Amino acid sequence: MKKIRVNLRKYSYDIQIERGILEQAGERMRQISGAEKAAVITDDTVNALYGDRLEESMKEAGFAVRRISFPAGETSKTLSVLDRVYGELADFGMTRSDLAVTLGGGVPGDLGGFAAATYLRGIPLVQIPTSFLAQIDSSVGGKVAVDLPMGKNLVGSFYQPAGVLIDPDLISSLPVRYLHDGMAEAVKYGCIKSIRLFELLERIQDREEMHRKLEQIIYECCMIKARIVERDEYDLGERMQLNFGHTLGHAAEAFFHYETYTHGEGVAVGMSMVTEMSEKQGLTKPGTAARLETLLKKFELPIHTEAPLEDLLALAEHDKKKRGDDLTLIILSCIGEARPMRMHFADFQKFMKGEMHEGGH
Ligand SMILES: NC(=O)c1ccc[n+]([C@@H]2O[C@H](COP(=O)([O-])OP(=O)(O)OC[C@H]3O[C@@H](n4cnc5c(N)ncnc54)[C@H](O)[C@@H]3O)[C@@H](O)[C@H]2O)c1
Numbered sequence: 001m002k003k004i005r006v007n008l009r010k011y012s013y014d015i016q017i018e019r020g021i022l023e024q025a026g027e028r029m030r031q032i033s034g035a036e037k038a039a040v041i042t043d044d045t046v047n048a049l050y051g052d053r054l055e056e057s058m059k060e061a062g063f064a065v066r067r068i069s070f071p072a073g074e075t076s077k078t079l080s081v082l083d084r085v086y087g088e089l090a091d092f093g094m095t096r097s098d099l100a101v102t103l104g105g106g107v108p109g110d111l112g113g114f115a116a117a118t119y120l121r122g123i124p125l126v127q128i129p130t131s132f133l134a135q136i137d138s139s140v141g142g143k144v145a146v147d148l149p150m151g152k153n154l155v156g157s158f159y160q161p162a163g164v165l166i167d168p169d170l171i172s173s174l175p176v177r178y179l180h181d182g183m184a185e186a187v188k189y190g191c192i193k194s195i196r197l198f199e200l201l202e203r204i205q206d207r208e209e210m211h212r213k214l215e216q217i218i219y220e221c222c223m224i225k226a227r228i229v230e231r232d233e234y235d236l237g238e239r240m241q242l243n244f245g246h247t248l249g250h251a252a253e254a255f256f257h258y259e260t261y262t263h264g265e266g267v268a269v270g271m272s273m274v275t276e277m278s279e280k281q282g283l284t285k286p287g288t289a290a291r292l293e294t295l296l297k298k299f300e301l302p303i304h305t306e307a308p309l310e311d312l313l314a315l316a317e318h319d320k321k322k323r324g325d326d327l328t329l330i331i332l333s334c335i336g337e338a339r340p341m342r343m344h345f346a347d348f349q350k351f352m353k354g355e356m357h358e359g360g361h
């Protein structure tokens with residue numbers, strides 16, 4: 001078992017990573033909760049695959065269990081599904097000492113996490129992420145949210161769980177496109193913080209080896225994210241580095257109405273585009289973009305998009321991460337080292353068109 005302590009003073013908790021931990025989830029939850037009741041918030045796909053096994057283990061540990069499930073996918077991350085979840089929590093008679101458990105990818109994690117953050121002004125939460133993306137990214141860091149018709153993650157909160165249980169074996173049922181989707185974020189962690197992780201990913205020869213190394217990759221990624229979150233829980237500084245590739249990535253996702261690219265595919269395009277430009281302008285060590293793109297291609301991730309740059313820039317302008325006229329662009333100095341560049345949005349446009357010269361403004 002690998003354990004990562006996330007140190008956030010009174011909100012500190014452990015991320016436990018272990019193959020087969022699902023079968024012992026009840027027991028592990030007992031170590032952190034004296035709850036009588038536990039509500040499992042999940043989606044229909046994951047529920048059908050793993051709901052019974054989880055419930056059994058929780059019952060053995062003495063929890064009364066209610067399962068709350070909704071259709072899989074981003075279209076469920078809404079206020080109306082959240083409303084239904086609140087209704088079920090109330091109907092189950094959950095009190096503030098009871099436990100919410102999310103079982104699923106980022107959608108049940110974000111929505112269930114937000115329900116836990118707000119129901120009765122907050123009830124304890126255990127996250128059991130089941131997609132690769134959720135295991136290395138969304139279940140760590142305490143951001144929980146639902147979408148509005150006007151945009152993604154517009155209603156949310158920071159809410160740290162009491163524990164995160166990660167079972168790498170669950171990835172065996174995940175469709176390969178979703179595995180690669182998460183891999184884009186793993187590549188991102190390597191790019192911004194760890195050449196060691198980047199090289200670990202580079203050494204993977206085939207799918208079988210990828211599955212064998214998942215536990216290690218998950219550990220490395222969670223460690224990087226946990227350390228960043230400890231230093232910047234509320235996303236005011238260092239945490240922005242996690243947005244590497246995301247400004248243009250979000251734009252590419254949005255350009256195709258979220259129907260063409262997964263999030264990771266958008267991020268892969270964004271990381272490639274920015275790194276090509278920063279390298280051309282002498283801000284990044286030569287050869288970095290090619291090395292990055294070779295790795296992304298290995299995981300069947302796109303590195304270019306047919307969406308016109310002008311349209312992507314227009315969409316990026318609407319990105320909620322933009323504050324006023326300024327934007328913090330994350331660029332790589334080299335693999336394993338990122339740095340923020342604060343610039344006016346107009347300069348970002350110039351930068352991406354190759355009209356800006358060394359040193360920024
Ligand atoms: N909170 C954060 O910090 C954060 C970070 C990144 C992404 N997110 C959010 O995460 C969401 C995307 O995450 P996601 O890709 O996990 O979405 P998801 O929850 O929709 O999962 C993707 C698909 O995989 C299926 N699935 C999940 N685990 C499975 C398994 N083990 N076997 C078979 N199928 C499985 C799901 O049913 C779903 O169809 C977005 O809503 C995004 O905004 C949040």
Ligand SMILES: [Zn+2]
Nearest residue numbers: 185246263267
């Ligand atoms: Zn991301």
